[in-house]
Amino acid sequence: MASRKNSRPEIPDGRGVSPSTSAPFDQLYRDHVDVMYRFAYRLCGEAEAAKDLVQETFLNAYRAYDRFRGDAQVSTWLYAIASHACQRMRRKRKGEPERELSLTEFVPTSEGEFALQIPMEGLSPQEALENKELRQILDRAIAQLPRKYRMVLVLRDMEGLSAKEVGSILGLNERAIKSRLHRARLFVRKELSGKGLATEFHPDITTGHR
Known part of the structure; x- marks a missing residue:
């Protein structure tokens, strides 16, 4: 993946445009x-x-x-x-349409809940290196998700929004959100398991919050 360093986008031209708020x-x-x-x-x-x-x-x-x-x-x-x-x-963009995720692709070991928590502070150099490598593996696993599943996973588990909020954003009911989230979690956990890592994990390893 490309580096995120010095990648901050520039602000669009213009200042405050809302008569209902003083915040520009x-x-x-x-x-x-x-x-x-x-x-x-x-x-x-x-x-x-x-x-x-x-x-x-x-x-x-x-x-x-x-x-x-x-x-x-x-x-x-x-x-x-x-x-x-x-x-x-x-x-x-041109290209192949997004594929569906089938539960037959997965080898579930539970309900897909995130459990593994990796501390962000007080790590030894070796632990810090391993934690960085795990972040990279998890980033790659998430990037492999079809976009509609990735959106749900990122909004719900990385950004901390509720299923109701995610549904409102994506125009889906909560049942659809939970279904996509479940499949996305299982897919990512399968990818981690294939790398010899624990089959359960927590988004804390990429965000530092729950």
């Missing part, structure tokens, strides 16, 4: 750009594509800012814009 758009951008870039990188798996997605997200947000009423959190609103932009960008 550039402040909203500064407050949320790092979170949105992290989200975009996990969806795209590549720095330049993530930058493009973030630029598209904030451009669309800028255009719609005067209509944002605050019914949802700003971050949830931005996740929705980014998710829709990601889907549009994918449709513009």
Whole structure:
């Protein structure tokens, strides 16, 4: 994967456009750009594509800012814009259609819950190296997920949104969200197991939070 260093997208041109709030758009951008870039990188798996997605997200947000009423959190609103932009960008690209994930591909050992927790502080040099390698393996496993499953996994387990919030963003009911999440978790765990790692894991290893 390309490095994420020095990849922060630039703010769209313009300042505040909403008559209903005193917070200028550039402040909203500064407050949320790092979170949105992290989200975009996990969806795209590549720095330049993530930058493009973030630029598209904030451009669309800028255009719609005067209509944002605050019914949802700003971050949830931005996740929705980014998710829709990601889907549009994918449709513009040529290539094979996304494949479905079948449960017959998996060797489940439980219900797909994340359990393994790897501490982020107080690691020895060897432990830190192993932790970094595990992060890279997990990143690659997530990148192999079909995008619709990856979106659910990232929003729910990496960004910490509820199933209801994820459903609202993606236009799906909670049952569909839970089904996709279950399959995504099993797929990623299968990939980790194939690398000789524990078959259960926790998103803390990539985010540092639950």
